[in-house]
Each structure stands twice: as structure tokens, then as C-alpha cells.
Amino acid sequence: STWGKMTGGTMSTSLYDAEVTASVSTTTGVVNFTVFANAADLDNPVIAFELSSSIGEFGAQFVWNPETSGLFSNPPPTQFLQQTASGAVLVTQQNMTQTGCYAAAVLEAATVGRELYLSVANGQSNDTACVMAVQRAVDAVVAAAQAGTDT
Numbered sequence: 739s740t741w742g743k744m745t746g747g748t749m750s751t752s753l754y755d756a757e758v759t760a761s762v763s764t765t766t767g768v769v770n771f772t773v774f775a776n777a778a779d780l781d782n783p784v785i786a787f788e789l790s791s792s793i794g795e796f797g798a799q800f801v802w803n804p805e806t807s808g809l810f811s812n813p814p815p816t817q818f819l820q821q822t823a824s825g826a827v828l829v830t831q832q833n834m835t836q837t838g839c840y841a842a843a844v845l846e847a848a849t850v851g852r853e854l855y856l857s858v859a860n861g862q863s864n865d866t867a868c869v870m871a872v873q874r875a876v877d878a879v880v881a882a883a884q885a886g887t888d889t
Contacts, residue, residue, distance in 0.1 A: 740798045742766030767794025782878035787854040800854045802844045804830040811835045820872070824880045829872055839868040843875035845883050855879040 742764030749760040757774035769791045776784045791798045804815050815832040820843075828844045839861045847853035857878035861871030 739801050740764050740766075740769055741795055764795060767792035767796075769795045769798045771800075776882055782857055782859065782874050784855050784857045784878050784882040786882060787856070789852045799852065800846075802828060802830070802842075802854075802856070804832070804842065820876055822876065822880050824883050827876050827879060829876065831868065831872060833868070837864070838862040839871060841868065841872040841875045843872070843879045845879040847883055855882045857882070 740762070745763045745765060747760060747762040749758065751758050755774065757772060759772045760770070762769045762771075769789065771787065771789045773785060773787050776786055787800050789798060789800060804817070812835050813833055815830045817828060817830050819826045820829050821827075822845075824845065830842045830844075832840045832842075834840075840858060841861065842856065842858045845855045847855075857875040859871040859875040859878075861867035861869070
């Protein structure tokens, strides 16, 4: 979210680096961000978000806003915090009408809203698989945050 109203911007992609960089101009300043996929663990990939801004947009931040997945028959997602040694991880669990679930884990680095890690895991068949999906997603964002974005 930004303080000012958006007035323009630029965006570029690097397929080789699996990275998107962007600059958004607002009525109060500029917000720059980079988003990249960290494929160090192919079983539990993490998307990293980094944000910087001019003084006028100092309060700009990433906000996780989950919505119900594609099928309207699925129940709404639930959110809860899971405490880890690296801090609180926001977990969104979307149960599926048929069977299984999706779990998304979001961990903000110490600079709130300025560095964020996201991982999504799928649990198929039963409640135990969903619990394991939550743990895989949480473990992935914790490991990514500990490694940092410079690796």
C-alpha cells in the first residue's frame, strides 16, 4: 500500500534471474520493489519481496490480502499466526470442498512490510496432509528469511 495516489511507473523482468523489478511514482514520492523466486529448494519454493521508497512514501508496505480460491463452493480461508524462532508467520489455510487444502505462509523481515517472504504448499487427501502443508510453507519462509535476499 502507498501513501500517495499512483501517477505512473515502470516494470521490467529478468527470466534468467526469475525476477521482476518495478518503480511506482505517486503524488508523494516513489516506491521501488523487486520480486523474485528463490528456487534453492524446489520442493518448497519461496517468493521474496523487497521494497524501498523515497521519504514521501516511507510508510509504503506490502500487504498480504488472501481471497477465496477459484471455486465459490470452497469455504473462506482462515488465518492464524504460527510462532517460530524467526518471529510470527502469518498462515492462510484454504480448505477445498472436495479434499485437501492450500497453505500460504508469509513472513516479514525485521523491517516491517519492506521485506516479505511467501511460500504456498498443497496438502492433498486429509487433515494430516494439510497440517504438513502448513509446516512445509512455514519452514520454507523461515529458511528463506534466515538466508536473506542477498544469497
